[in-house]
Amino acid sequence: DQQVKQNSPSLSVQEGRISILNCDYTNSMFDYFLWYKKYPAEGPTFLISISSIKDKNEDGRFTVFLNKSAKHLSLHIVPSQPGDSAVYFCAASENSGGSNYKLTFGKGTLLTVNP
Amino acid sequence: DAGITQSPRHKVTETGTPVTLRCHQTENHRYMYWYRQDPGHGLRLIHYSYGVKDTDKGEVSDGYSVSRSKTEDFLLTLESATSSQTSVYFCAMSGTASYGYTFGSGTRLTVV
Numbered sequence: 001d002q003q004v005k006q007n008s009p010s011l012s013v014q015e016g017r018i019s020i021l022n023c024d025y026t027n028s029m030f031d032y033f034l035w036y037k038k039y040p041a042e043g044p045t046f047l048i049s050i051s052s053i054k055d056k057n058e059d060g061r062f063t064v065f066l067n068k069s070a071k072h073l074s075l076h077i078v079p080s081q082p083g084d085s086a087v088y089f090c091a092a093s094e095n096s097g098g099s100n101y102k103l104t105f106g107k108g109t110l111l112t113v114n115p
Numbered sequence: 116d117a118g119i120t121q122s123p124r125h126k127v128t129e130t131g132t133p134v135t136l137r138c139h140q141t142e143n144h145r146y147m148y149w150y151r152q153d154p155g156h157g158l159r160l161i162h163y164s165y166g167v168k169d170t171d172k173g174e175v176s177d178g179y180s181v182s183r184s185k186t187e188d189f190l191l192t193l194e195s196a197t198s199s200q201t202s203v204y205f206c207a208m209s210g211t212a213s214y215g216y217t218f219g220s221g222t223r224l225t226v227v
Contacts, residue, residue: 032215042220043205043220044218102160104160106157
């Protein structure tokens with residue numbers, strides 16, 4: 001059973017507009033959520049995260065929103081740029097203690113930003 | 116530099132042969148992980164390690180084994196490679212909760 005779901009395999013937006021990537025989860029024990037960005041032939045890289053005690057975290061053009069009651073989070077990119085074109089993975093963590101944050105990933109959403 | 120490297124970057128092997136992928140980190144992190152990435156499946160955890168000689172299975176561990184004899188090295192072995200193990204393999208090390216994992220650049224394995 002998939003605990004982290006990204007239901008949109010792909011998303012296409014125009015440069016300068018907003019990109020909204022969505023993620024749903026089923027495990028209420030998840031306490032940390034992260035977004036990773038992945039370019040072809042490279043490993044995923046960390047983008048932004050949010051703790052379950054918050055509902056919003058912002059870093060430059062990237063904002064993550066968390067709705068715990070709906071078990072839903074979203075990543076907003078404003079304004080979108082062609083260099084943002086990549087696969088975005090949503091991930092969730094259930095803290096096992098120490099530094100062992102075993103992450104569960106969604107299947108990813110391919111974002112294409114058209115010039 | 117991320118402090119984590121994988122080798123080889125690409126490998127083609129024949130069905131039935133053993134294959135070992137290596138992950139090396141210089142950050143002295145206790146936790147390390149092996150994932151595979153496949154179209155339509157995202158990133159799936161194969162095995163992970165929580166210390167030297169301490170390992171555990173992930174969700175897709177069948178056909179794989181791991182070893183960690185030193186903090187810096189985490190090896191993934193396919194005892195007898197099958198075509199279903201053709202994939203891109205990523206190693207990762209665990210940092211803090213705020214940043215999750217740091218990933219290596221991946222190994223593209225093709226089993227023919």
